[in-house]
Amino acid sequence: MSVLAIAHRAGNSLAGLHEANALGVDVIECDVHEHRGRLEVRHLKTAGPLPFLWDRWELASASAPRLGLRELLEADRHGTTFMLDLKGRHTRAARSAARLLHELGHDRPLLVCGRHWPSVELLTGLPYVRPVLSARTRAELARLRTRLVTGSRVHGVSVHRSLLDKTLVGELLDHVEVVMTWPVNDTGVLEGLLTIGVNGIISDEPDLLAALVAGRE
Template sequence: MTPLAIAHRAGNSLAGLHAANTLGVDVIECDVHEHRGRLEVRHLKTAGPLPFLWDRWELASASAPRLGLRELLEADRHGTTFMLDLKGRRSTAARSIARLLHEVARHEPVLVCGRYWPSVELVAELPYARAVLSARNRVELARLRQRVTEEPAVHGVSIHLSLLDEKLVAGLLHHVEVVMTWPVNDEAALDVALGLGANGIISDEPDVLAQLLARRT
């Protein structure tokens, strides 16, 4: 399988969506949160009653406009394959996402990923949604290997690059179609990921994705 070029977080803004589509990537990832009954796409997290959103090195006002998942999907004019990274552990959010996809996604293929697999699997009950189970640490990886071996109806997995080796990737590809990995944000990491056999490259960097696309031609 030709390695997929996956633009990490590019779907968290309309500008990022446009830029990634212009580049010609295969998949555009966005982070989906449910906040006060609304589905939002953003990487930053809420801080309870405090008036800001935050990440490790970033703060933003909680009152700033936030892009909704509906708005993102309705803005797409390119037949984009989205990968929805589900944040949180609320089954109500997964049900809301499934309803929204049924309403506006035109039944085009969509990838659904996350570290809380019950939510991923709930959304993936839609016939055009494909489950991608994510693992960030060795405990999650052990569970993931058991899951795809015993219940193989999973489209793909997404695993931190530091956890991969050639034997693991080859074994997983007996059970799933795609082994994605991140972070792949420079040429050295791209070489490592491809050398291990990963066929889904998740990157924040347009230059790295452009390199991957150029190598495929």
């Protein structure tokens, strides 16, 4: 199969959605949070009762408008393949997403990923969902390797690039169709990952994604 070009966080805004579709990427990723009964797509996290959203060096007002998953899906005009990255160590977002997808009559392929695997697995009963299990740390990777051998089959895995080598990628591909990795924002890094067999590239860089798509022609 071709190497998947995955636009990291592009689904967190309507502008990002349109720009990524214009590039011709294969998958558009968005971060899905359940907040007070509503599914929101955003990278920034809430800060409890404090009036802001945050992530490392970034702050934003908690009162600023937030894009909902419903609005994102309804705005799509390209038959986009989305990847929903479910956030949080609970299944509320997954349960709400299942209800929303049913309401919208969604039936196109949809990737669902997350580091909280019960959330991902909750949606595997939907016929169009392709589950992707994520691992960010060495401890998570160790659990992932065991899970792939002992559990039900999943479509793919998403593993931080610092954990990957050629032997591991080969092992993972014995159990899944796609081995994705992030962050890939440099051409040299991209070439190294393709050399070891990675077939899903998650990037924030439009030029890198465009080059990946153009390389198939």
